[in-house]
Amino acid sequence: MMEKNKFGLSLGAQTLLLAILLCAVIVASTGMGYIKIPTLNVIKIIVSEISGNHKFLDGINHIFPYVVVDVRLPRILTAAIVGGGLSIAGAIFQGILLNPLADPYTLGISAGAAFGASIALLLDVDFLGIYFVPFFAFIGAVATLFFVIYLSSFSGQISSNNLILSGIIVAAILSAGISFIKYVADEQVSIIIFWLMGSFGSKTWTDVFLTFLFVSVGFFIFIFFARDLNIMSLGNRSAASLGVETNRVRVILLITASLITAVCVSVSGIIGFVGLIVPHLMRFLVGPDNRKLIPASILVGATLLLCADTITRAVLPTEIPIGVLTALIGGPFFCYIFRQRQIARIMG
Amino acid sequence: MGFAISHINFSYGNGRVLSDLSLNMEPGRFYGIVGPNGCGKTTLLDILVKNKKPESGTVEYKGKNLNDYTRKSLAKEIALVPQDFYINFPFTVMEIVLMGRHPHIPRFSAPSSKDLKILGAVMAETGIEKFAHRHITELSGGEKQRVVFARALAQDTPVLILDEATSNLDIKYTLNLLDITAGRVKTEGKTVIAVMQNLNLAALYCDYWIFMKKGKIVAHGDIDEALNEENIKEVFEVESKVYFEPYSKSKRVVFKN
Numbered sequence: 001m002m003e004k005n006k007f008g009l010s011l012g013a014q015t016l017l018l019a020i021l022l023c024a025v026i027v028a029s030t031g032m033g034y035i036k037i038p039t040l041n042v043i044k045i046i047v048s049e050i051s052g053n054h055k056f057l058d059g060i061n062h063i064f065p066y067v068v069v070d071v072r073l074p075r076i077l078t079a080a081i082v083g084g085g086l087s088i089a090g091a092i093f094q095g096i097l098l099n100p101l102a103d104p105y106t107l108g109i110s111a112g113a114a115f116g117a118s119i120a121l122l123l124d125v126d127f128l129g130i131y132f133v134p135f136f137a138f139i140g141a142v143a144t145l146f147f148v149i150y151l152s153s154f155s156g157q158i159s160s161n162n163l164i165l166s167g168i169i170v171a172a173i174l175s176a177g178i179s180f181i182k183y184v185a186d187e188q189v190s191i192i193i194f195w196l197m198g199s200f201g202s203k204t205w206t207d208v209f210l211t212f213l214f215v216s217v218g219f220f221i222f223i224f225f226a227r228d229l230n231i232m233s234l235g236n237r238s239a240a241s242l243g244v245e246t247n248r249v250r251v252i253l254l255i256t257a258s259l260i261t262a263v264c265v266s267v268s269g270i271i272g273f274v275g276l277i278v279p280h281l282m283r284f285l286v287g288p289d290n291r292k293l294i295p296a297s298i299l300v301g302a303t304l305l306l307c308a309d310t311i312t313r314a315v316l317p318t319e320i321p322i323g324v325l326t327a328l329i330g331g332p333f334f335c336y337i338f339r340q341r342q343i344a345r346i347m348g
Numbered sequence: 349m350g351f352a353i354s355h356i357n358f359s360y361g362n363g364r365v366l367s368d369l370s371l372n373m374e375p376g377r378f379y380g381i382v383g384p385n386g387c388g389k390t391t392l393l394d395i396l397v398k399n400k401k402p403e404s405g406t407v408e409y410k411g412k413n414l415n416d417y418t419r420k421s422l423a424k425e426i427a428l429v430p431q432d433f434y435i436n437f438p439f440t441v442m443e444i445v446l447m448g449r450h451p452h453i454p455r456f457s458a459p460s461s462k463d464l465k466i467l468g469a470v471m472a473e474t475g476i477e478k479f480a481h482r483h484i485t486e487l488s489g490g491e492k493q494r495v496v497f498a499r500a501l502a503q504d505t506p507v508l509i510l511d512e513a514t515s516n517l518d519i520k521y522t523l524n525l526l527d528i529t530a531g532r533v534k535t536e537g538k539t540v541i542a543v544m545q546n547l548n549l550a551a552l553y554c555d556y557w558i559f560m561k562k563g564k565i566v567a568h569g570d571i572d573e574a575l576n577e578e579n580i581k582e583v584f585e586v587e588s589k590v591y592f593e594p595y596s597k598s599k600r601v602v603f604k605n
Contacts (some may be wrong), residue, residue, distance in 0.1 A: 287438070289439070289443065
């Protein structure tokens with residue numbers, strides 16, 4: 001029995017279609033920017049880079065390969081991977097917390113990362129070079145995760161309500177901490193504020209590989225446990241009586257999703273609403289089955305965040321921080337779908 | 349061989365919920381557990397499905413300690429219809445019932461034709477096929493409970509545990525679901541262990557009664573001997589009259605104010 005989605009597409013066809021869309025957006029946005037590069041040239045440059053065969057570059061402006069490979073692609077791929085990563089992490093947090101409105105920030109993970117990054121920017125020590133801030137952000141995120149799990153676990157059981165409450169409490173404390181750091185930061189304060197608003201500017205291939213590693217490993221872990229997560233939406237008792245090791249699955253998925261969030265936040269700063277809206281939207285389109293929701297979320301999340309980053313990089317006259325843009329577009333959009341669903345529920 | 353419970357204890361913090369409880373349960377019977385609120389009925393069920401572990405004492409199923417079963421192998425033996433359920437995601441009714449086949453379907457496999465056959469049969473039997481494609485989130489409390497009940501029937505296990513599983517249902521579907529369940533006990537030799545609040549409903553279906561109070565079993569036995577005024581007085585602290593009622597061909601319990 002092959003389940004079809006709203007548009008009569010099977011899982012395979014749906015995934016293929018969304019993957020083609022993502023590739024098209026990657027190629028199109030690579031051509032956009034201060035220097036316009038024709039689409040065909042972009043494809044030729046990418047093909048020559050992958051195949052190592054430089055005869056594809058004949059007749060192309062010598063500066064184009066440099067712009068595409070060293071300047072634009074790292075930023076574009078990082079934006080896409082972070083978008084996909086935040087989206088699947090959001091889908092998983094919503095599934096574990098049994099709450100369609102949860103996102104990677106509900107558990108205070110991003111507040112932890114922001115706190116770590118703020119400390120690093122305040123200290124401003126020459127250690128690990130440009131990876132000093134991401135490293136601190138990552139440590140902050142992971143430390144927050146374990147503290148939240150510790151707060152919410154009781155005799156080996158973790159309840160989703162406790163997780164949400166602990167996350168909110170810890171995030172509130174950390175936000176106060178960040179405000180304090182900003183207060184004492186003097187001239188560093190603008191750097192901290194800028195980092196917190198998120199940006200994909202000056203990303204390198206190292207960022208691409210780092211985020212790709214975490215997001216792709218996480219994706220396969222999520223797919224492996226997708227069916228267990230479906231069953232877990234029946235509640236703990238029912239899921240356990242259906243043979244799901246609920247505690248083990250919950251801890252594995254929680255840690256994986258948090259690590260993905262931590263890596264994404266540490267390379268790009270705080271980018272809100274992607275992890276909330278994309279899974280929400282996809283659940284509406286392909287249904288709540290995580291085996292379909294996760295592939296759809298990673299591809300659509302990548303496409304949408306890349307589009308947003310391309311708008312701020314190449315379309316708008318001046319670049320606005322990507323985190324501000326996603327919140328400005330995503331926030332009202334979320335209010336709209338939330339309101340529509342309320343109305344539909346009352347009318348139905 | 350069914351369950352052999354011997355000398356189990358369980359407590360939450362300082363409150364002892366089950367104390368030194370022992371009981372044997374044979375296959376092919378419809379067990380009813382009755383007792384006042386907070387007497388440990390649900391905790392006992394949770395221990396039987398290995399959702400909680402007793403602090404001391406052992407529970408054996410088919411002669412093997414429950415701890416030696418994996419969750420998955422136990423899910424092929426025992427199904428649970430919980431008292432409360434809260435599903436926040438818009439799965440369709442059919443998807444929910446198919447989740448009952450989870451322990452029988454290997455990871456990354458599609459449901460087999462046998463799974464789909466059982467799915468169809470259970471949905472027809474419980475009368476929920478007319479809303480098979482509706483979202484569970486749109487159903488009423490009673491409709492949801494029928495879906496959750498059907499999900500446990502689809503699991504197709506030798507043992508079915510009902511934790512006040514018909515509390516939200518009107519009388520038609522209560523009788524419908526309990527008739528289906530009782531039928532499986534008679535024809536397929538399945539075991540049902542049901543916690544029930546309504547003594548007269550329990551009297552219609554349960555052939556073996558277990559009276560619980562304050563974490564202990566006060567009395568147990570076949571309905572003919574165990575269901576009597578003394579036990580009801582002992583457990584619930586109310587006066588009653590128990591008699592045989594010819595129309596329902598079962599014992600009735602009546603109270604007066």
